[in-house]
Amino acid sequence: MRKFSKSHEWVEVAGDVATIGITDYAQKALGDVVFVELPAAGKSLSQGDEAAVVESVKAASEVYAPVSGSVTEANSALEDAPDTVNAGAESDGWFFKLTLSDPSQLDALMDGDAYAAYVAELDD
Amino acid sequence: MGQTDLKRTPLYDQHVANGAKMVDFAGYAMPVQYGDGIIAEHLHTRASASVFDVSHMGQAVLRGPDADAVLESVTCADLSTLKPGRIRYSLLMNENGGIIDDLMITRLQDGSLSLVLNASRKYIDMQMIAAACVGKDAAIKLLEDAALIALQGPRAGAILEPLLPHCADMAFMDALPTVFEGDAVLVSRCGYTGEDGFEVSVPAAKAAALTKAILANEEAGLAGLGARDSLRLECGLCLYGHDIDETTTPVEAGLTFAIGKRRKMARDFPGAQRVMRQLEDGCDRMRVGLMIEGRRPAREGAAILSPDGTKVGAVTSGSYSPTLERPIAMGYVAREYSQDGLALQVDLRGKAVPAQVAPMPVVPQRYRRRSAMIAEQQKAGGQ
Numbered sequence: 001m002r003k004f005s006k007s008h009e010w011v012e013v014a015g016d017v018a019t020i021g022i023t024d025y026a027q028k029a030l031g032d033v034v035f036v037e038l039p040a041a042g043k044s045l046s047q048g049d050e051a052a053v054v055e056s057v058k059a060a061s062e063v064y065a066p067v068s069g070s071v072t073e074a075n076s077a078l079e080d081a082p083d084t085v086n087a088g089a090e091s092d093g094w095f096f097k098l099t100l101s102d103p104s105q106l107d108a109l110m111d112g113d114a115y116a117a118y119v120a121e122l123d124d
Numbered sequence: 125m126g127q128t129d130l131k132r133t134p135l136y137d138q139h140v141a142n143g144a145k146m147v148d149f150a151g152y153a154m155p156v157q158y159g160d161g162i163i164a165e166h167l168h169t170r171a172s173a174s175v176f177d178v179s180h181m182g183q184a185v186l187r188g189p190d191a192d193a194v195l196e197s198v199t200c201a202d203l204s205t206l207k208p209g210r211i212r213y214s215l216l217m218n219e220n221g222g223i224i225d226d227l228m229i230t231r232l233q234d235g236s237l238s239l240v241l242n243a244s245r246k247y248i249d250m251q252m253i254a255a256a257c258v259g260k261d262a263a264i265k266l267l268e269d270a271a272l273i274a275l276q277g278p279r280a281g282a283i284l285e286p287l288l289p290h291c292a293d294m295a296f297m298d299a300l301p302t303v304f305e306g307d308a309v310l311v312s313r314c315g316y317t318g319e320d321g322f323e324v325s326v327p328a329a330k331a332a333a334l335t336k337a338i339l340a341n342e343e344a345g346l347a348g349l350g351a352r353d354s355l356r357l358e359c360g361l362c363l364y365g366h367d368i369d370e371t372t373t374p375v376e377a378g379l380t381f382a383i384g385k386r387r388k389m390a391r392d393f394p395g396a397q398r399v400m401r402q403l404e405d406g407c408d409r410m411r412v413g414l415m416i417e418g419r420r421p422a423r424e425g426a427a428i429l430s431p432d433g434t435k436v437g438a439v440t441s442g443s444y445s446p447t448l449e450r451p452i453a454m455g456y457v458a459r460e461y462s463q464d465g466l467a468l469q470v471d472l473r474g475k476a477v478p479a480q481v482a483p484m485p486v487v488p489q490r491y492r493r494r495s496a497m498i499a500e501q502q503k504a505g506g507q
Contacts, residue, residue, distance in 0.1 A: 033450075035421065057163060
């Protein structure tokens with residue numbers, strides 16, 4: 001199951017593990033990604049916390065935790081190849097995984113269709 | 125996109141059709157990048173050539189018998205040595221030695237002066253120059269109906285020559301009045317990327333046609349303001365409002381080459397008292413280049429720290445360098461920390477990251493200077 005936040009993060013849930021990244025819409029808006037700061041394993045994040053920072057040639061942007069949980073793993077491939085975020089924002093360019101502490105938070109996030117409608121409205 | 129109140133350049137429709145991401149820059153809707161992205165546009169400019177729309181910049185003409193005297197009264201330029209068809213970089217200055225704007229001054233064939241001003245400063249500059257015209261036999265006029273198209277990169281001359289004959293014979297900082305499809309245009313061999321290249325002042329109605337004619341050559345690409353910014357940063361060129369402003373002097377900014385020799389001797393330019401004292405005794409801070417370790421770019425405002433962690437300055441421009449594939453920056457530091465090679469640190473979101481003072485430009489400028497052209501001709505003639 002994949003859900004999306006209004007701040008352009010995606011969450012893929014398998015059991016109680018969530019994989020989190022930024023959406024393809026977000027990577028296009030950022031442009032060439034040159035640096036990603038990821039949370040350390042073991043870090044506890046509450047929904048809405050600043051979880052990561054993504055820097056493009058032009059500017060730095062915060063990535064927020066779309067759900068609460070404890071970080072289990074960060075995508076270390078992004079340290080040496082931050083442009084993976086441009087090439088595959090919603091696949092190889094994932095940011096981190098966490099163990100969900102409140103799975104009910106997922107209900108309030110958008111599904112794929114709702115997110116597509118949301119970004120279509122932003123572009124109007 | 126909420127951009128309806130922004131001004132548009134004559135190339136606006138072409139930018140949108142070419143997939144540009146448009147942003148507000150100095151009140152204009154401008155392309156920050158096209159589909160390929162800033163890094164690709166940057167590298168294409170260094171390898172071949174790119175078209176930049178810089179029509180948002182102010183283009184003005186100062187005419188009249190007192191034109192030189194008027195412009196000298198508000199700048200540090202010595203215009204007595206500026207010959208027709210030549211361009212000079214100069215600074216509009218305040219009485220405290222601060223920089224009101226940096227500008228290009230071209231001597232036209234009829235003796236009048238053509239100016240290119242920063243978009244964000246053009247109305248302030250115009251007011252200042254118009255005020256200096258009062259009581260003098262000179263008048264300044266902003267060209268509202270002209271576009272400015274830059275073609276920058278090592279292939280620029282070869283691409284432009286078939287469209288604008290004789291431009292390949294020009295040297296860096298030459299200006300040539302010529303004709304494009306029946307309209308008068310002014311070609312200047314200069315730019316803001318560190319590469320060889322041209323800026324063409326063209327009637328607004330012909331801007332799209334000229335751009336299309338350039339882009340018909342496959343060696344030419346499109347580049348936006350994002351690439352323009354990373355290109356100029358690599359080559360140590362200042363961005364007004366960031367690296368220079370009304371509080372920075374030419375000495376602090378490392379721009380003393382812009383002060384005419386005669387003006388230095390006479391100490392008669394605005395702010396001369398303070399600037400000459402700084403030239404003779406040194407100043408408290410200096411603009412420097414920085415090589416940042418790691419991958420994280422330092423941004424404007426980041427504190428520059430001494431090795432022991434004391435704040436000794438601040439970053440004024442910082443980005444990722446596509447050419448060097450690493451973060452680079454420029455900023456001001458206390459004079460005792462300004463020597464090349466010195467190990468400093470930059471505060472990146474609370475983390476002190478090692479940085480080294482680097483001689484600017486960190487990527488060499490590749491202008492087509494007259495001296496190099498003459499040497500080439502002599503070599504060819506001797507064979």
